[in-house]
Amino acid sequence: MTDKNQDIDQETGVETTGHDWDGIKELNNPLPRWWLWCFYLTIVWGIGYVIAYPAWPLVNGATAGLLGYSTRAEVATEIARFDDLNADLRTALAAADMTTLGENPDLQRFAVAGGAAVFRANCSQCHGSGANGAKGYPNLLDDDWLWGGDIETIVYSIRHGIRNELDDDAHYSQMPAFGEILETEEISALVQHVRSLSGAEHDAGLAATGADLFLENCSDCHGETGLGDREQGAPNLADAIWLYGGDPATLEQTITYSRFGVMPPWGTRLSDDQVNAVAAYVHQLGGGE
Secondary structure, eight states: OOOOOOOBBBBTTOOOEEEEETTTEEEOOOOOOHHHHHHHHHHEEEEHHHHHSOBBSSSSSBBTTTTTTHHHHHHHHHHHHHHHHTTTHHHHHHHGGGGGGGHHHHHHHHHHHHHHHHHHHTHHHHOOOTTTOTTTOOOOEEESOOSSSSSHHHHHHHHHOOOOSOOOSBBOOOOGGGGSSOOOHHHHHHHHHHHHHOOOOOOOHHHHHHHHHHHHTTTTOOOTTTOOOOTTBOOOSSSOSSSSSSSSHHHHHHHHOOOOOBOOOOOGSSHHHHHHHHHHHHHTTTTOO
């Protein structure tokens, strides 16, 4: 019996969907059997998959699946396999004299490759993916090192960190906040003298006044000519390389309030071979001495 409400196309004799777009109607043809069977099979496959493999998220994890498959376990197995393969190299690197690392090309290549991975995972967030630093974070590609750029010092800096309270052997120095010591006019004169040290544009009259203030207040750490002192982590002020900026406003803020950058001690987070590896990587970037 034909439903009186059915709309049958006169040319094909097939029922339409009932929709009408400016006289154009859509035929309500049944789906091909092969398509339906494929659809049903995907439903069966999906049900089987969520039963066999991890699928449904729970409060403390996910359903494990009947097969107990785990991509995490697979990755862990691969990592363990490569750790076993590289065990001898890792042991040798952990005990290596870093000053003679270049005499063992195979070990050096292993160190640099491994150090690059350690750097990307732990150091790039501050020093940048290319190690060129950012405001307040040292550029590791140049030769301007606060504490020294030879390989042994780099290892020490990585292992113990800078101005942190977690490692008693961390590099430590602190610049006083001269805003509590000097008048605003004196700080302005100091700024002009500091800019003159690197040949930047400056007010000669104020710089002359600032020179005396510099000798009285700053030369013990930065030296009389502003060349710095790596033993104290005092930066070179005469090379036009600035960690926070060398414009007058930034220098005034630095002198007034001081700076206190902190680096964590990676020796508590990385193994000895990883510390040596990332030091080797940083040292060969071009700025290592």
